[in-house]
Amino acid sequence: MPQHKLLTALEKILPQHSLGISEYNLIQILQKPPYQVFIKGGMSDPLILFQTHFILFNALYQLKDLWQAEQKANLDILVTHIRFLPYQKGPVALSKEDKLRTYYLDWQNFTDTNKQDVELLIESFWDFMAEDIKSIPQTPAVIKNAFECLLLNEDADFSQVKRQYRKLLHQYHPDKGGETIKAQQIEEAFNVLKKHLSCTTGR
Secondary structure (H helix, E strand, C coil), rough: CCHHHHHHHHHHHHHHCCCCCCCCHHHHHHHHCCCCCCCCCCCCHHHHHHHHHHHHHHHHHHHHHHHCCCEEEEEEEEEEEEEEEECHHHHHHCCCCCHHHHHHHHHHHHCCHHHHHHHHHHHHHHHHHHHHHHHCCCCCCHHHHHHHHHHHHHHHHHHHHHHHHHHHHHHCCCHHCHHHHHHHHHHHHHHHHHHHHHHHHCC
16 A cells, blocks of 8 residues: 555545544544545454554654644644644644654564564553553543543443443453454543543542
Protein backbone atom coordinates (compact mmCIF):
# COMPACT_ATOMS: atom_id res chain seq x y z
CA MET A 1 0.00 0.00 0.00
CA PRO A 2 1.56 3.35 -1.04
CA GLN A 3 2.22 5.38 2.11
CA HIS A 4 1.37 8.65 0.34
CA LYS A 5 -2.19 7.39 -0.23
CA LEU A 6 -2.61 6.78 3.49
CA LEU A 7 -1.12 10.18 4.38
CA THR A 8 -3.47 11.92 1.93
CA ALA A 9 -6.45 10.11 3.44
CA LEU A 10 -5.42 11.05 7.00
CA GLU A 11 -5.02 14.70 5.99
CA LYS A 12 -8.67 14.68 4.91
CA ILE A 13 -10.13 12.59 7.74
CA LEU A 14 -8.48 13.88 10.92
CA PRO A 15 -9.53 17.57 10.68
CA GLN A 16 -13.15 16.35 10.46
CA HIS A 17 -12.91 14.86 13.97
CA SER A 18 -12.16 17.84 16.19
CA LEU A 19 -13.03 15.88 19.34
CA GLY A 20 -10.76 13.02 18.32
CA ILE A 21 -11.21 9.54 16.90
CA SER A 22 -10.08 6.12 18.11
CA GLU A 23 -7.67 3.96 16.12
CA TYR A 24 -10.40 1.33 15.72
CA ASN A 25 -12.85 3.81 14.17
CA LEU A 26 -10.12 5.37 12.03
CA ILE A 27 -9.19 1.99 10.57
CA GLN A 28 -12.85 1.30 9.83
CA ILE A 29 -13.07 4.55 7.86
CA LEU A 30 -9.85 3.77 6.00
CA GLN A 31 -11.25 0.37 4.97
CA LYS A 32 -14.26 1.94 3.23
CA PRO A 33 -14.70 4.01 0.05
CA PRO A 34 -13.42 6.44 -1.01
CA TYR A 35 -10.19 5.55 0.82
CA GLN A 36 -9.85 1.74 0.98
CA VAL A 37 -6.22 1.90 2.02
CA PHE A 38 -6.71 -1.10 4.33
CA ILE A 39 -8.51 -4.24 3.21
CA LYS A 40 -11.29 -5.81 5.25
CA GLY A 41 -10.79 -9.27 6.66
CA GLY A 42 -7.80 -10.88 8.26
CA MET A 43 -7.84 -8.48 11.21
CA SER A 44 -8.28 -11.38 13.62
CA ASP A 45 -4.79 -12.55 12.64
CA PRO A 46 -2.40 -11.05 15.23
CA LEU A 47 0.40 -10.42 12.73
CA ILE A 48 -1.84 -8.70 10.16
CA LEU A 49 -3.38 -6.67 12.95
CA PHE A 50 0.05 -5.60 14.20
CA GLN A 51 1.16 -4.66 10.68
CA THR A 52 -1.98 -2.58 10.10
CA HIS A 53 -1.50 -0.85 13.44
CA PHE A 54 2.20 -0.18 12.71
CA ILE A 55 1.56 1.22 9.22
CA LEU A 56 -1.13 3.55 10.55
CA PHE A 57 0.94 4.84 13.46
CA ASN A 58 3.97 5.31 11.23
CA ALA A 59 1.83 7.53 8.99
CA LEU A 60 0.36 9.41 11.97
CA TYR A 61 3.80 10.28 13.34
CA GLN A 62 5.00 11.28 9.87
CA LEU A 63 1.99 13.55 9.52
CA LYS A 64 2.49 15.01 12.99
CA ASP A 65 6.10 15.90 12.16
CA LEU A 66 5.08 17.37 8.78
CA TRP A 67 2.29 19.52 10.22
CA GLN A 68 4.53 20.81 13.00
CA ALA A 69 7.30 21.65 10.51
CA GLU A 70 4.78 23.53 8.35
CA GLN A 71 3.28 25.17 11.46
CA LYS A 72 -0.09 23.90 10.27
CA ALA A 73 -1.41 21.72 13.10
CA ASN A 74 -0.56 19.19 15.78
CA LEU A 75 -1.71 15.65 16.58
CA ASP A 76 -2.37 13.94 19.88
CA ILE A 77 -1.68 10.27 19.16
CA LEU A 78 -3.17 7.68 21.49
CA VAL A 79 -4.91 4.42 20.63
CA THR A 80 -8.20 5.61 22.11
CA HIS A 81 -7.84 9.22 21.07
CA ILE A 82 -6.20 10.56 17.90
CA ARG A 83 -6.97 14.25 17.73
CA PHE A 84 -6.28 17.07 15.27
CA LEU A 85 -5.21 20.24 17.15
CA PRO A 86 -4.45 23.80 16.03
CA TYR A 87 -0.76 24.64 15.77
CA GLN A 88 0.73 26.40 18.79
CA LYS A 89 4.00 28.31 18.70
CA GLY A 90 6.64 28.21 21.37
CA PRO A 91 7.25 25.69 24.16
CA VAL A 92 3.63 24.53 24.22
CA ALA A 93 4.05 23.01 20.79
CA LEU A 94 7.16 21.09 21.80
CA SER A 95 6.78 17.53 23.05
CA LYS A 96 8.99 15.45 25.32
CA GLU A 97 11.00 12.56 23.92
CA ASP A 98 8.44 10.14 22.54
CA LYS A 99 9.57 6.51 22.63
CA LEU A 100 6.53 5.41 20.65
CA ARG A 101 7.35 7.90 17.89
CA THR A 102 10.89 6.51 17.69
CA TYR A 103 9.54 2.96 17.52
CA TYR A 104 6.91 3.54 14.83
CA LEU A 105 9.16 5.61 12.57
CA ASP A 106 11.71 2.78 12.41
CA TRP A 107 10.58 0.37 9.67
CA GLN A 108 13.05 -2.21 10.95
CA ASN A 109 10.61 -2.83 13.80
CA PHE A 110 7.99 -3.70 11.18
CA THR A 111 10.13 -6.01 9.07
CA ASP A 112 11.75 -7.77 12.03
CA THR A 113 8.47 -8.65 13.75
CA ASN A 114 7.09 -12.12 13.09
CA LYS A 115 4.01 -13.91 14.38
CA GLN A 116 5.79 -15.22 17.48
CA ASP A 117 7.05 -11.74 18.35
CA VAL A 118 3.58 -10.22 18.24
CA GLU A 119 2.34 -11.99 21.37
CA LEU A 120 5.36 -10.76 23.32
CA LEU A 121 4.86 -7.25 21.96
CA ILE A 122 1.22 -7.28 23.04
CA GLU A 123 2.21 -8.25 26.57
CA SER A 124 4.86 -5.53 26.77
CA PHE A 125 2.41 -3.05 25.25
CA TRP A 126 -0.08 -3.68 28.09
CA ASP A 127 2.71 -3.04 30.62
CA PHE A 128 3.69 0.16 28.84
CA MET A 129 0.11 1.40 28.66
CA ALA A 130 -0.38 0.77 32.38
CA GLU A 131 2.39 3.33 32.97
CA ASP A 132 1.57 5.64 30.07
CA ILE A 133 -2.09 5.91 31.06
CA LYS A 134 -1.01 8.23 33.88
CA SER A 135 -0.10 10.86 31.28
CA ILE A 136 -3.41 10.77 29.38
CA PRO A 137 -5.10 14.15 29.91
CA GLN A 138 -8.43 13.90 31.70
CA THR A 139 -10.19 16.26 29.29
CA PRO A 140 -13.98 16.11 28.72
CA ALA A 141 -13.40 14.74 25.21
CA VAL A 142 -11.14 11.90 26.44
CA ILE A 143 -13.60 10.98 29.20
CA LYS A 144 -16.54 11.12 26.78
CA ASN A 145 -14.70 8.86 24.33
CA ALA A 146 -13.90 6.41 27.14
CA PHE A 147 -17.57 6.11 28.11
CA GLU A 148 -18.50 5.63 24.45
CA CYS A 149 -15.81 2.97 24.02
CA LEU A 150 -17.37 0.98 26.87
CA LEU A 151 -20.89 1.64 25.49
CA LEU A 152 -21.93 3.43 28.67
CA ASN A 153 -23.75 6.65 29.50
CA GLU A 154 -21.65 9.33 31.14
CA ASP A 155 -23.59 8.99 34.41
CA ALA A 156 -22.43 5.37 34.89
CA ASP A 157 -20.77 4.64 38.23
CA PHE A 158 -17.57 2.69 38.77
CA SER A 159 -19.30 -0.63 39.44
CA GLN A 160 -21.07 -0.35 36.07
CA VAL A 161 -17.83 0.62 34.36
CA LYS A 162 -15.99 -2.35 35.88
CA ARG A 163 -18.76 -4.79 34.96
CA GLN A 164 -18.94 -3.53 31.36
CA TYR A 165 -15.15 -3.53 31.05
CA ARG A 166 -14.95 -7.19 32.05
CA LYS A 167 -17.79 -8.11 29.69
CA LEU A 168 -16.27 -6.33 26.67
CA LEU A 169 -12.72 -7.48 27.37
CA HIS A 170 -13.94 -11.08 27.54
CA GLN A 171 -15.68 -10.54 24.20
CA TYR A 172 -12.78 -8.88 22.38
CA HIS A 173 -9.70 -10.41 23.99
CA PRO A 174 -7.32 -11.77 21.30
CA ASP A 175 -6.98 -15.07 23.15
CA LYS A 176 -10.70 -15.60 22.59
CA GLY A 177 -10.57 -14.73 18.89
CA GLY A 178 -11.29 -11.04 19.40
CA GLU A 179 -9.63 -7.93 18.01
CA THR A 180 -6.41 -6.74 19.62
CA ILE A 181 -7.02 -3.09 18.74
CA LYS A 182 -10.49 -3.16 20.29
CA ALA A 183 -9.16 -4.91 23.40
CA GLN A 184 -6.50 -2.20 23.75
CA GLN A 185 -9.15 0.51 23.48
CA ILE A 186 -11.28 -1.17 26.15
CA GLU A 187 -8.27 -1.46 28.46
CA GLU A 188 -7.34 2.20 28.00
CA ALA A 189 -10.93 3.41 28.35
CA PHE A 190 -11.28 1.52 31.63
CA ASN A 191 -8.08 3.05 33.01
CA VAL A 192 -9.19 6.54 31.97
CA LEU A 193 -12.56 6.12 33.70
CA LYS A 194 -11.03 4.48 36.76
CA LYS A 195 -8.80 7.52 37.20
CA HIS A 196 -11.65 9.92 36.41
CA LEU A 197 -14.15 8.33 38.79
CA SER A 198 -11.62 7.96 41.59
CA CYS A 199 -10.97 11.71 41.32
CA THR A 200 -14.65 12.66 41.29
CA THR A 201 -15.77 10.27 44.04
CA GLY A 202 -12.66 10.17 46.20
CA ARG A 203 -12.28 6.42 45.72
